[in-house]
Amino acid sequence: xxxxxxxxxxxxxxxxxxxxxxxxxxxxxxxxxxxxxxxxxxxxxxxxxxxxxxxxxxxxxxxxxxxxxxxxxxxxxxxxxxxxxxxxxxxxxxxxxxxxxxxxxxxxxxxxxxxxxxxxxxxxxxxxxxxxxxxxxxxxxxxxxxxxxxxxxxxxxxxxxxxxxxxxxxxxxxxxxxxxxxxxxxxxxxxxxxxxxxxxxxxxxxxxxxxxxxxxxxxxxxxxxxxxxxxxxxxxxxxxxxxxxxxxxxxxxxxxxxxxxxxxxxxxxxxxxxxxxxxxxxxxxxxxxxxxx
Amino acid sequence: xxxxxxxxxxxxxxxxxxxxxxxxxxxxxxxxxxxxxxxxxxxxxxxxxxxxxxxxxxxxxxxxxxxxxxxxxxxxxxxxxxxxxxxxxxxxxxxxxxxxxxxxxxxxxxxxxxxxxxxxxxxxxxxxxxxxxxxxxxxxxxxxxxxxxxxxxxxxxxxxxxxxxxxxxxxxxxxxxxxxxxxxxxxxxxxxxxxxxxxxxxxxxxxxxxxxxxxxxxxxxxxxxxxxxxxxxxxxxxxxxxxxxxxxxxxxxxxxxxxxxxxxxxxxxxxxxxxxxxxxxxxxxxxxxxxxxxxxxxxxxxxxxxxxxxxxxxxxxxxxxxxxxxxxxxxxxxxxxxxxxxxxxxxxxxxxxxxxxxxxxxxxxxxxxxxx
Ligand SMILES: Cc1ncc(C[n+]2csc(CCOP(=O)(O)OP(=O)(O)O)c2C)c(N)n1
Ligand code: SF4
Numbered sequence: 001x002x003x004x005x006x007x008x009x010x011x012x013x014x015x016x017x018x019x020x021x022x023x024x025x026x027x028x029x030x031x032x033x034x035x036x037x038x039x040x041x042x043x044x045x046x047x048x049x050x051x052x053x054x055x056x057x058x059x060x061x062x063x064x065x066x067x068x069x070x071x072x073x074x075x076x077x078x079x080x081x082x083x084x085x086x087x088x089x090x091x092x093x094x095x096x097x098x099x100x101x102x103x104x105x106x107x108x109x110x111x112x113x114x115x116x117x118x119x120x121x122x123x124x125x126x127x128x129x130x131x132x133x134x135x136x137x138x139x140x141x142x143x144x145x146x147x148x149x150x151x152x153x154x155x156x157x158x159x160x161x162x163x164x165x166x167x168x169x170x171x172x173x174x175x176x177x178x179x180x181x182x183x184x185x186x187x188x189x190x191x192x193x194x195x196x197x198x199x200x201x202x203x204x205x206x207x208x209x210x211x212x213x214x215x216x217x218x219x220x221x222x223x224x225x226x227x228x229x230x231x232x233x234x235x236x237x238x239x240x241x242x243x244x245x246x247x248x249x250x251x252x253x254x255x256x257x258x259x260x261x262x263x264x265x266x267x268x269x270x271x272x273x274x275x276x277x278x279x280x281x282x283x284x285x286x287x288x289x290x291x292x293x
Numbered sequence: 294x295x296x297x298x299x300x301x302x303x304x305x306x307x308x309x310x311x312x313x314x315x316x317x318x319x320x321x322x323x324x325x326x327x328x329x330x331x332x333x334x335x336x337x338x339x340x341x342x343x344x345x346x347x348x349x350x351x352x353x354x355x356x357x358x359x360x361x362x363x364x365x366x367x368x369x370x371x372x373x374x375x376x377x378x379x380x381x382x383x384x385x386x387x388x389x390x391x392x393x394x395x396x397x398x399x400x401x402x403x404x405x406x407x408x409x410x411x412x413x414x415x416x417x418x419x420x421x422x423x424x425x426x427x428x429x430x431x432x433x434x435x436x437x438x439x440x441x442x443x444x445x446x447x448x449x450x451x452x453x454x455x456x457x458x459x460x461x462x463x464x465x466x467x468x469x470x471x472x473x474x475x476x477x478x479x480x481x482x483x484x485x486x487x488x489x490x491x492x493x494x495x496x497x498x499x500x501x502x503x504x505x506x507x508x509x510x511x512x513x514x515x516x517x518x519x520x521x522x523x524x525x526x527x528x529x530x531x532x533x534x535x536x537x538x539x540x541x542x543x544x545x546x547x548x549x550x551x552x553x554x555x556x557x558x559x560x561x562x563x564x565x566x567x568x569x570x571x572x573x574x575x576x577x578x579x580x581x582x583x584x585x586x587x588x589x590x591x592x593x594x595x596x597x598x599x600x601x602x603x604x605x606x607x608x609x610x611x612x613x614x615x616x617x618x619x620x621x622x623x624x625x626x627x628x629x630x631x632x633x634x635x636x637x638x639x640x641x642x643x644x645x646x647x648x649x650x651x652x653x654x655x656x657x658x659x660x661x662x663x664x665x
Contacts, residue, residue, distance in 0.1 A: 031498050035370075048512055051503035056496045058373060059505030060366065061396055067328075067363030071370025071378075074326055074354045075495065078376060083498060101366070104359030 015206030017196035028180035066105035095131035171213025203259025316341035318449035334469035338381035365393035375495025398433035403456035420646020558587025574651035
């Protein structure tokens, strides 16, 4: 009998963060159905009549993950079936085309777990910019580097006041596992966003996915936190950094390892640094406000 | 027979708008999931349903979603998970759903939707025009066009039986305002004994399957072929269910097409929707003048009952009256009829809600025939 929920032999690239994180997420779930909009996942799960995912999966259209999940959850609840409805979507399906449905479902506080694996690009269609692509990054639609900063859907969802919002990184799978376990116990709309360094899209060697995922947190380019029922807390290494137990690494260490940032000028690096600092200040303020109110 | 008598005792007559008739039909058809987004003139379908649920008369989950794209997505999701679903829309809402209309067909989900037909902007026009749903012809949804309010109720009831037998989604279309907002006393037949709770397995957590993953060319081809066969095969199913409904309700509500004074007619109008009702009156007017006119009302646009139409119209001069326009092609019904009968006469009336009276129909037919 097969007990693994993500079977070996997917069609994903070697070193794929999405498969690593999906395996972790599936292991953290019990009885669940997965809703997957168009993305790398819809391809690497394999072709009909086979599938690498060993729980019920519904592949939906690119824009409709949160609303499809709404329908599935509504039906399960009506039938009295206790099961998790989990969306597994890329940043394109989350930040851009699916944002309207996501915001609607969050506002209605649908009882679903929405997980965004954020590889900061449309990777399935061959590496184009998304609303999550950071400033300065090369993609096939930003060949001389993206000129805008990324938006932040986790923050957008915090302003929706949903019961649970968390960030995670492919560099810390145990942290991801425990966040999914925690989210499972909470009722209502839950959102987890995982930074997912993608070797071909970010142009780094395929054996360094975990390292890049960690560097993002160590350099402060990606911040780990949880926002639970209105309370904000930093988690993992980001917490140690805020508490002064760990020093931030130079963000150049993070940028240097990735080919997509190879053409950055010093001014552009300064710009990224400023943006990152602003983000930290903002989250610290949020932490202060929400934990001292 | 006993059952029929019993439920006829429970039969209620209510004065309802077309949209309310839709909502009551969905309630009595044991719909258990409704996702809706407002658009004139379909809005009051969803409002009525939300009220019926609030009052405890209808047992269903209602979600006021944030767009029509989401309304159809949610219905497809709930249908996949085993519930009977319903929504209603119109015009821009239907256009906005387009991607999901295709998806519902390939997913073989028996979603039923009411469409209050309306023009598409710009300029903003909220009045009747069948181009919105007719331009969804190639999605594979079955499409029925109603001509009065009782027909809306009955057609939705039958639509669920058809949809769930052939596993295809169904649109029940009716002219905005002309039918959606006018009232008429109708028989709100309770549907127990005609439609039972939907009995679909839904998601099997013990034997998980992956739905909708990459479909290689051959399997995609066979999926599409199966859908084509299902649409064609639905003609027989529709005929049987129409008969069953007649026996159940004592009411004949045609689902494929309906003739009026066809037997001895030399000239025949062909039309759909509310215009077909008006065309009946036009036939009467012309018959008073001694002209041998008849009417063929097309109820089922998809599947189009080609053989029946051909048999009913053979040897007659045909005039198609459309309330739709495919720019550069002409009336959409006309185009379909030409594919069955060879080129036939065509008149386009009433786009964007222009009033279509019997006199206007007679006038335009006379002009077509070079009377004046
Ligand atoms: C309406 C629509 N537009 C475009 C596409 C093409 N498309 C498929 S996947 C994809 C990108 C997905 O990007 P993301 O959500 O970030 O997931 P990833 O590919 O990175 O896994 C696009 C643009 C589509 N399927 N549907
Ligand atoms: S492109 Fe990136 S996200 Fe997509 S399969 Fe390859 S490694 Fe994974």
